[in-house]
Amino acid sequence: MIAASEAPFSAIDVTYPNGGETFTQGDSVLVAWSAANIDPAQNLYVWLYDGVWYQQSGPLASTTTSFLWTVPGVATASGRIFVGAWNGVGYDPEDFSDGVFTIIPAGHIFSDGFESGNTSAWSVP
Numbered sequence: 001m002i003a004a005s006e007a008p009f010s011a012i013d014v015t016y017p018n019g020g021e022t023f024t025q026g027d028s029v030l031v032a033w034s035a036a037n038i039d040p041a042q043n044l045y046v047w048l049y050d051g052v053w054y055q056q057s058g059p060l061a062s063t064t065t066s067f068l069w070t071v072p073g074v075a076t077a078s079g080r081i082f083v084g085a086w087n088g089v090g091y092d093p094e095d096f097s098d099g100v101f102t103i104i105p106a107g108h109i110f111s112d113g114f115e116s117g118n119t120s121a122w123s124v125p
């Protein structure tokens with residue numbers, strides 16, 4: 001039996017991006033998640049995490065389920081979106097992208113042997 005005072009099970013599930021994506025700095029990406037039974041007193045926060053935390057948005061209302069994200073210039077191949085409901089002490093519930101995504105900074109030059117600084121092919125006698 002569930003006590004009447006017991007809060008219903010709450011959950012957040014990040015649905016996009018959820019792993020495997022490649023983004024470029026400046027892209028507009030609709031980050032999406034499902035949120036169930038979040039306490040209305042709790043605000044949601046969206047973070048980018050790749051071993052370092054980068055806050056992307058918040059506070060957002062507890063019923064929010066998407067956020068139009070402008071991809072920052074964080075070069076990473078191990079990015080995940082984190083969405084958490086702050087309860088004053090920590091994030092509960094919370095969820096990450098299930099897998100990692102890649103962010104390519106704008107202006108990134110792919111390594112082809114001719115990027116600036118590599119003059120070995122252009123030596124002048």
Ligand SMILES: [Ca+2]
Pocket residue numbers: 013014095096097098
């Ligand atoms: Ca997840």
